Amino acid sequence: MPRTTPLRTAALAVIAVAALAACGDSGGSGTTTGAGGFKAPDLKALEKLGTPEGKVSVLAWPGYVEDGSNDPAVDWVSDFEKESGCQVTVKTFGTSDEAVQLMRTGQYDTVSASGDATLRLIAAGDVEPMNTSLVTNYADIFDSLKMKPWNSVSGKAYGIPHGRGANLLMYRTDLVKPAPDSWSAVFDQVGSQAGKVTAYDSPIYIADAALYLMATKPDLKIKDPYALDSTQLAAAVDLLKKQKANVGEYWSDYLKEVQAFKSGSSTVGTTWQVIANVAQGEKAPVEAVLPKEGSTGWSDTWMVGAKSEHKTCAYKFIDHIVSPKTNAAIAEYFGEAPANKKACAETADKNHCTVFHAEDEDYFSKVHYWNTPISACLDGRTDVKCTDYAEWTKAWTEIRNS
Template sequence: MKNRKLALAGLLGAGLLVAACGTSGSSSNAAAPGGQGFTPPKLDALAQLGRPEGQVNVLAWPGYAENGSNDPAVDWVTGFEKETGCKVNVKAFGTSDEAVSLMKTGQYDVISASGDASLRLIASGDVEPVNTGLVPNYADVFDFLKNRPWNSVNNVAYGVPHGWGANLLTWRTDKVTPPPTSWSVMFDPNSPYKGKISAYDSPIYLADAALYLQNKKPELGIKNPYALDDKQFQAAVDLLKQQRPMVGEYWSDYLKESQALKSGDAVVGTAWQVTVNLTKSEGAPVESVLPSEGATGWSDTWMVSAKSPHKTCSYKWLNHIVSPKANAQVAEYFGESPSNPKACAETKDKTHCGTYHAGDAAYASKIQYWTTPITQCLDGRTDVKCKDYGEWTRAWTEIKG
């Protein structure tokens, strides 16, 4: 785990999504589950599998397609190659923006896309709908991960759910008392932990501020932290500007945050479960909680390139990566909840699924998963325009100074 560096940094150029979206859909589409208020290019899903083409070019987050080269004990690629005859060529990416740019080259067949990239890929026509009937293991995937705003449009699936997790509130138990239960410990201007706060370094962090305001200031009318009109957006920006001098360090590499927590340079912050587990395993007294206001988080999706010449191998990869054994291996190595409940019986650590809340729909419902903001409000409003990710990026630059 220490060898991995997840650079989930903020993405740029989100205006490409807005340009690709064209006009907004009808109000009924905008409000429908899985509807984002835009009409993607008309592309057909694969109708049937053919003969495997001999290879598949995989674009993935580090740790999602391991073939034993980084660690001989970590390999769920070699067996797939032997079974299918599809050689797996892996390209790892460090940020969602890099992933989107690489997909536009047409050189990759499948991608593991986070919610802050998937809508752009759908809107630009770089990925196509997925025929889930050709992915047998899809039937076992937790229902609460299917047909979500980041992996479908108007209830048409554009991928296969892979794994998910929450951005938790973590703290040093020897420095922070009483144990916090609210994000106010990070956002309240009177927080006693000024200068010792660790916050996520990305424009998407604006959603964390919006989620806090959704509960703290209901008069703002925020319903979705990724759908902010001018007034709501300005309130979130102002909150983060107020927080700025209280933050000791912004992080995009979870290993750096772990080090800050161990050294005491940070005593409270937003973190992933893997950060908490690693930091505790190395002797630091830290705990974490999903706060009363809920939290943001991620749910990654395997998607198929519209330009892929290796569709059969691509579908075989999608089916393999959410199979019980492979899904368990990825979830443990990466540090997240698997998408297939049958994976829980395959994990080496039999407490893994409990630690990561696999199958806990009530817990998952408290998470507002990363979704790329667009001008068509994702909460279904059609009488106003919302701030797109280009605006979020410009605001984040201003916030950090």
């Protein structure tokens, strides 16, 4: 049976606003310039591991760091503490903005950051480059997750990939016919499902509209759904304002989405694979598909705090978290594809990696992982200024209030 514990729920519920820190203004004597003109403080990676400092303070999404206190059978911390001598303290956060603000206090050694937070943390000098040679399990991470725009700058790795997932299209099989294969089912070809569309309640959902426009409005010349100039953003906002008339509910808590699909108050909309699994486990007649236009999605990254005083323990902890057995356990508990390619052999459910497409690179090649919109266009354009996350958040408020 699929697990029914809400983990990512409020964790990814509302990705609130915090303007990207001024590039290169803090944390280093110089800057490193990456794609699109993005600049990062000139911080150095740890050169070698030292003697474990005895403790490590971890900032994590709910469900990523379980020590048996929630469920005695779910514990991948206790053995690490015994083996490493690093006592783990964990604080969970509910949004990426909360994670960014907490990391700025300098109190945490490591954080599991989603792509909508990573560039903010890098630009502010709150996290530092990582020496991947010190993470023994890094070699087994899927190559497709390494050195990506959300976890590296100018050839420097800023973290270790942890897991990934796609934002899918879910529909009631008994009410939505024919079976949809396009995001048009929630945008401009809603038909009889008017008033029963559901959409993710977050500014990052603007990227879903931009992704659809990439395929259907080539004249807009959108190349990256997270790199929108003012004209492209306006087009996405216009599409979402039109969609609102058909939306019955914007969701953030996935158990509420499950109930809406069970009752039929929602019949088609965005979802995650784990939500579809839970709904099917509760006998809801639903299916979830990756539409022909592709989708948005997430790839989370473990990063080391620039002000950390326990960096050896932080590295050891991250190495443990992405090791095959632990990465497999987290992926199953949380509901995502593991980042370590050896983890699939360690899952309790031998179908887990098939269901979550963990080894299907063709599948994930169609997923545009969350990234932080910044004024320096992430698609490499230099002749125009792109809209940043603050502008996206303002736009989302206008959409919701329209």
